[in-house]
Amino acid sequence: MDNTTTWKCNxxxxxxxxxxxxxxxxxxxxxxxxxxxxxxxxVFISQALAEGRMVEVEEALEDK
Ligand SMILES: [Zn+2]
Known part of the structure; x- marks a missing residue:
């Protein structure tokens, strides 16, 4: 992934x-x-991003 790329609405x-x-x-x-x-x-969310964030959320919940 190139973080410097500006995403545009297609x-x-x-x-x-x-x-x-x-x-x-x-x-x-x-x-x-x-x-x-x-x-x-x-709203633009790639599947990979969505799944990654969900993993983060699950981990955050388990910590508490
Ligand atoms: Zn648009």
Missing amino acids: KCGEALVMKKVVFGYMNRSFSHEVPVCPKCSK
């Missing part, structure tokens, strides 16, 4: 902005910053 061509979105997971909700198109509000 529909609008707008550069994505990081926005806090609330996810529901196992009857709990978590907020996390994800890339969102400022024009059409489409």
Whole structure:
């Protein structure tokens, strides 16, 4: 993954902005910053990112 690449909405061509979105997971909700198109509000989450974050969340819950 190239972190310097600016993600763009493939529909609008707008550069994505990081926005806090609330996810529901196992009857709990978590907020996390994800890339969102400022024009059409489409949220871009790759499957790998989503799965990675879910793993982080599960680990965080187990620690408490
Ligand atoms: Zn868009």
